[in-house]
Amino acid sequence: MSQDAAVQALLGLLQLGRRAREADSVPALGFVIVNETLSVLPYRQAALWSEAGLGGVVAVSGLPQVDPNTPYLQWLNRLCRALAKAGGLQALDASSAPAHCGDDWAAWLPAHALWLPLTAHGGQREGGLLLARDAPFDPAEQTLLTELAGTYGHALAGFRPREHALARLLSVLRPGRLQRRVLAGLLVACLVPVRLSVLAPAEVTPRQPFLVRAPMDGVIGRFHVQPDQAVEAGAPLFDLDTAALQTRRAVALRAHDTALEEYRQSAQLAVTDDKGRLKMGTVRGELEQRALELQYLSQQLERVQVKAERGGVAVFGDVNDWQGKAVTTGEKVLLLADPAQVELVARMPAADQIELQPGDVVTLYPDASPADGYEARIASVAYSAEPTDQGVLAYRVRAEFSAGQALPRLGQRGTVRLSGRWVPFAYYALRRPIATLRQWTGW
Structure with missing residues (x-):
């Protein structure tokens, strides 16, 4: 190829690129490709194959419209489909034509x-261009056409419809070696056995604590201990307000003195008067009643100060929450606990319930020291769920700490991992979605 011819080919290449970019539809672009490529190099026939849809010839040189039912187009479609599957630049003739197309070449x-x-871009196949003439194509022409094919491919990609997300997913899952490996890997991962586990809030609570109750109806006047304070047996814990009892005892004492005086007068009259002897029995009964009332109120005054019946740590909220508060007989005020006897109480949400057995190992991760962990064994699981302070239905799980480890501090809170049976990973991942779906659909 001479220098002038090379310059003309280069100018034609630039002009064809501009014409391809200006095309506003696939038919217009196809007309430019199969007809105006003649300005770059000579050929007799050209056909444009498109990969869109099921694939087919969309433009033929010299024809204003393509009829796929004609014998020529049917033969040309069979040839181009075979060439597109083979891929790559190919120079061919009747002897090397694929798909038995050489007989009618x-x-x-x-x-x-x-x-x-x-x-x-990215090697996405958009179609192919078939050029035919009497003389073979030399290497210089093939190089020029290769550059032009890149321009045509980029222009043809601009008319490709935007692929739907589902279609992209199906293209990824289309059978192939890579897809088969991915699917096999996912299948193996779904069958990997894992343990069902639930994270639940937990607290370190005393085991067999001594419950301190209010001995009578009244108002708490003073607390002698602070939360988490160690106390010894016999130490005062709190006092009830004595103002009301003192008033009642003063009234009872006055009534007792009055009854005693009446009894003395009746005793003196009984010596000389028969009616006085009869009245003395009634007055004596009233005196005994007043004496009993006075004795009862005196005993109540002795009980206003509650003392520790055994040593331990005082477990309650805040002193200010109790001072001045009215309590009834038997109402819980505080606990006396032994720091060396503690257990773990977890609240397993009902929505995440898994099957647990006594003796299963659980692990506590304290909030204050997340790097530490304490092992415990389940002692019991509540039969029914109860609402927590946060209003969540949960099952109470009691566990005893394993021997040979330092015990956590009483009242320490954290998160406990509850582990159940072994299940496939697919069941572990889909358990909650399936449960939610069944709740919504009733299936």
Whole structure:
């Protein structure tokens, strides 16, 4: 190729690129590709193959419209489909035509042809261009056409419809070696056995604590201990307000003195008067009643100060929450606990319930020291769920700490991992979604 011819080919290449970019539809672009490529190099026939849809010839040189039902187009579609599957630049003739197209070659095409695959960015195959003429295509022409094919492929990709997300997913899952490996890996991962586990809030509570109750109805006047304070047996814990009892005792004492005086007068009259002897029995009964009332109130005054019946740590909220508060007989005020006897109480949400057995190992991760962990064994699981302070239905799980480890501090809170039976990973991952779906659908 001479220098002038090379310059003309380069100018034609630039002009064809501009014409391809200006095309506003696939038919307009196809007309430019199959007809105006003649300005770059000579050929007798050209056909444009598109990969869109099921694939087919969309433009043929010299024809204003393509009819896929004609014998020529049917033969040309069979040839281009075979060339597109083979891929790559191919120079061919009747002897090397694929798909048994060589028998009818002479009836439809000149002696030599060149197949140009049209690809877009990333190697995405958009179609192919078939050029045919009597003389073979030399290497210089093939290089020029390869550059032109890139321009045509990029222009053709601009008319490709935006692929739906489902279609992209199906293309990824289309059978192939990589897809089969991915699916096999996912299948193996779904069958990997894992243990069902639930994270639940937990607290370190005393085991067999001594419950301190209010001995009578009244108002708490003073607390002698602070929360988490160690106390000894016999130490005062709190006092009830004595103002009301003192008033009642003063009234009872006055009534007792009055009854005693009446009894003395009746005793004196009984010596000389028969009626006085009869009245003395009634007055004596009233005196005994007043004496009992006075004795009862005196005993109540002795009970206003509550003392520790055994040593331990005082477990309650805040002193200010109790001072001045009215309590009834038997109402819980505080606990006396032994720091060396503690247990773990977890609240397993009802929505995440798993099957637990006594003796299963659980692990406590304290909030204050997340790097530490304490092992415990389940002692019991509540039969029914109860609402927590946060209003969540949960099952109470009691566990005893394993021997040979330092015990956590009484009242320490944290998160406990409850582990159940072994299940496939697919069941572990889909358990909650399936449960939610069944709740919504009633299935």
